[in-house]
Amino acid sequence: INNSMYGSTRKTLGTRRGPSRQFIPPVLDRDDDDDELQRGNAMAGYSNHSGKNQSGKVASGDPEVDERLKNIEPKMIELITNEIMDHGPPLSWDDIAGLEFAKNVIKEIVVWPMLRPDIFKGLRGPPKGILLFGPPGTGKTLIGKCIASQSKATFFSISASSLTSKWVGEGEKMVRALFAVARCHLPAVIFIDEIDSLLSQRTDGEHDASRRIKTEFLVQLDGATTNSDERILVVGATNRPQEIDEAARRRLVKRLYIPLPDAGAREQIMHSLLSQQKCSLSQEDVNTIVQHTHGYSGSDMANLCREAALGPIRSITDIEFIDADQVRPILFKDFDEALHQVRASVSEKDLDLYIKWNRLYGSGT
Ligand code: ADP
Secondary structure, three states, X not given: OOHHHHHHHHXXXXXXXXXXXXXXXXXXXXXXXXXXXXXXXXXXXXXOOXXXXXXXXXXXXXXXXXXXXXXXXXXXXXXXXXHHEEOOOOOOHHHOOOOHHHHXXXXXXXXXXXXXXXXOOXXXXXXXXXXXXXXXXXXXXXXXXXXXXXXXXXXXXXXHHHHHHHOOOOHHHHHHHHHHHHHOOOOEEEEEEOHHHOOEOOOOOOOHHHHHHHHHHHHHHHHHHHOOOOOEEEEEEEOOHHHEOHHHHHHOOEEEEOOXXXXXXXXXXXXXXXXXXXXXXXXXXXXXXXXXXXXXOHHHHXXXXXXXXXHHHHOOOOOOOOOHHHOOOEOHHHHHHHHHHOOOOOOHHHHHHHHHHHHHHOOOO
């Protein structure tokens, strides 16, 4: 491979300023890392065999850009490929505790259709947008990842606030780029965290820029809906569903409440986190902890277990020299102490709000 052929692409990475002067692309200087860049380009739809370059000229040895990406800035493609496309380990439904209702609905309406588009067409066609709402730390992101793993789709994950803040002036282009790259990697799941900040109903004093991002997003979502063969699913997640305006809400056809974990789910979360640790808890201890964590979110449970796991370490004085297997097991007293440090992070008032919103706009319980 001729390295010089990436010269023109590389010059635009991190050095060129877009129309907005504030925009500083958060990319690493890859001057010394051609391999990395080539991998990124290959994944983003560039191929290394000769053909047309980005300006449409045929030049031997130049990377070929997927037709669908030819109007997209290369730096955005690179960023989407490296930072937004998720290359993490696969996830299974059993990794997500509880939430049986949401998991079943999702399997039926989105995962199966993505696996078998030949059966799920017409009336059985899948929705192109779904909304997961509920308190923070309850598994919405895990569900997004799991949908992608289970439907063998490429997972793109972005937080809507980064579109409106980090990408000042470029958010709209970024949305377009994101959908374009996704179309090159079908089937695709686009997970948008904090989607309320993208689709909020606050129009008074709303920045022109954020209105444009919102419009572009709705255009892209409508495009995906119209083109029923294109296997793209947008999964929006929010802790503030009430902020989403009506037009956007209508397009996110399935709206699933992702509640706090019940006792069984809390036990399962503890169980899976502690399974890798030396731990000495009786079933009675576990029951007591589960009872005392009513109102904890999944991530509160994870924090609790992390805090308790530090208990055995705190009593060691010579950490540098101790044998790893001499560290004592995690005991009930560690959890007892951790319960004073880690409290439930979601208020009753907020829960009430979710329940009410679910009654009005949610898709069943
Ligand atoms: P959010 O709903 O805010 O997207 P996440 O899916 O990011 O929450 O969950 C944060 C962390 O909390 C996870 O990485 C996991 O450790 C834990 N967690 C939350 N909910 C669950 C769940 N239902 N099952 C297992 N772990 C969970």
